[in-house]
Amino acid sequence: MRYKVKQRVFSLGDNFVVKDEYEQDCFIVRGKVFSFGDKLQIEDLHGNILIRIRQEIFRFLPEYYIYSGDKEIAMVKKEFTFFKPRFRIESDLGTYQIEGNFMSLDFNILKDNQIVAQVSKKWFSFGDTYGVDIADDEYQAFILALVIVIDQTLHDNERR
Numbered sequence: 001m002r003y004k005v006k007q008r009v010f011s012l013g014d015n016f017v018v019k020d021e022y023e024q025d026c027f028i029v030r031g032k033v034f035s036f037g038d039k040l041q042i043e044d045l046h047g048n049i050l051i052r053i054r055q056e057i058f059r060f061l062p063e064y065y066i067y068s069g070d071k072e073i074a075m076v077k078k079e080f081t082f083f084k085p086r087f088r089i090e091s092d093l094g095t096y097q098i099e100g101n102f103m104s105l106d107f108n109i110l111k112d113n114q115i116v117a118q119v120s121k122k123w124f125s126f127g128d129t130y131g132v133d134i135a136d137d138e139y140q141a142f143i144l145a146l147v148i149v150i151d152q153t154l155h156d157n158e159r160r
Helices: 140-159
Strands: 002-006 015-020 025-031 039-043 049-055 063-068 071-079 086-091 096-101 106-111 114-120 129-134
Touching: 002 140, 025 140, 039 140, 049 140, 063 140, 071 140, 086 096, 086 140, 096 140, 106 140, 114 140, 129 140
Parallel strands: none
Antiparallel strands: 002 015, 002 129, 015 025, 025 039, 039 049, 049 063, 063 071, 071 086, 096 106, 106 114, 114 129
């Protein structure tokens, strides 16, 4: 399934809708206003919370935790590098890696060494929108959460 996601989603409680490539609403992303660190949730169209994301503050490098219900299912941490960004993902759902050009939002998400999602800004001409193509058998909301965390981590410095 291919989705359209707004770039730099966390800004003072932004709420937005993730749409599919046919402009149909699929998920609602809600940011939390007046909180320390980034907090958001991904909901279905009925308002049921599917995923929660929480940034751990007071860290040298950005670190995010992803929850399904009350259970932590993943941790995403930007690793220290001098050149190209690198992320460590620890997840109960499999072994995930991210490779490609993060800065231009053109990368792949691999699970157990198989591509499960492709992210590209090239699919859409909109300046603040990119596409996420996710394998049908993957947990769609979780993969979207990973992509949103990567986007947020890359743009943290612009907000500070």
